Amino acid sequence: MRGATAPVPPSQRRARIPHGLVTALRVGASAGLLALLIIISRDELSALDVGSKSAAAAWLTGAALVIAAAFVMAAVRWWQVADTLDVPVSGRSTLSIYLAALFVGNFLPTTIGGDVLRVNRLARICGSQANAFATVIIERLTGWVVLPLLTLAALISQPSLLSHSGGQIAGGLALGTLVVLALIVWVAEHPRGLGRLAGGTRIREALGAVHTGLSVFRRHPGAAGRLLTVGLAYQFLLVVATALAGAAIGVNPGLRAWLAFAPMVLIVQNLSAIGGLGVREGALVLFLDAHGVNEGEAVLLGLFVYALTLLVSLTGAPALALGGRRNRSKVPAEVPAGS
Secondary structure (H helix, E strand, O other): OOOOOOOOHHOOOOOOOOOHHHHHHHHHHHHHHHHHHHHHHHHHHHOOOOHHHHHHHHHHHHHHHHHHHHHHHHHHHHHHHHHOOOOOOOOOHHHHHHHHHHHHHOOOOHHHOOOOOOOOHHHHOOOHHHHHHHHHHHHHHHHHHHHHHHHHHHHHHHHHHHHHHHHHHHHHHHHHHHHHHHOOOOOOOOOHHHHHHHOOOOOHHHHHHHHHHHHHHHHHHHHHHHHHHHHHHHHHHHHHHHHHHHOOOOOOHHEEEEEEEEHHHHHHHHHHHOOOOOHHHHHHHHHHHHHHHOHHHHHHHHHHHHHHHHHHHHOOOHHHHHHHHHHHHHOOOOOOOOO
């Protein structure tokens, strides 16, 4: 038949690992790592004395409230991106969608699901899948800017934190994150990078929208500064929440130690498929070991943070069940980002 495409020989086909298998492996690795940490630290866990239970409950309640405030700031950060790119959505809608995505991301074995939900629901409102995708990607990138900067600022202000391996690893991870991020932003913003992908398939349109959005922020440094300020407030609140949860079990390495290590924990926990479980606890053991925090305390702290995050994420269940019913007819099919 004329113009027909010849079948690709089996020897030339690329082997693809099923997504479900990858997720299962990540879940298994997270569960295995957590189980190993609990086994190793079982003596410390059994001997742990939290002191006054009422005081511990008060610290944990404060941590939960701070986590809730942090998630509101994250929704504000996302709305700021959308507003700068002229994506029509209200702050109330972004908060509702963000909470629904938070519930999905923390109760399902993947963090991608929450972002997919955000893109899909925002696209229903603004009428553009590409622009919705761009807002989520740019909002995510701001976190990867702020977290390593917090760590480096803390390490510079207290160089003694670098005297042990945990501090050195944190510093190296922060610098490496900034280098990788700079490369990603350069490729995304440069005309010869994603700038060449405007139009065509949905994937090309989405990547092109990211390029356009980053260009808008480059032309409006004031908007970029406000976005980073909100992002800083969000990440700082998460650090404070970790410190409050630590206070509940008597873990207090100091403010600058928290600022140096908690951001790196937030970065590496993205490797886990179940809300950071296993990876977060292992990172806390590594970073806090030289500050008088034993393995049992570090593991329990990680589990407390996870439990509090799950608790706050429950507020997104109603938004997940009731959201996504916007009237699509009021918005044009495509909204030019940054027009």
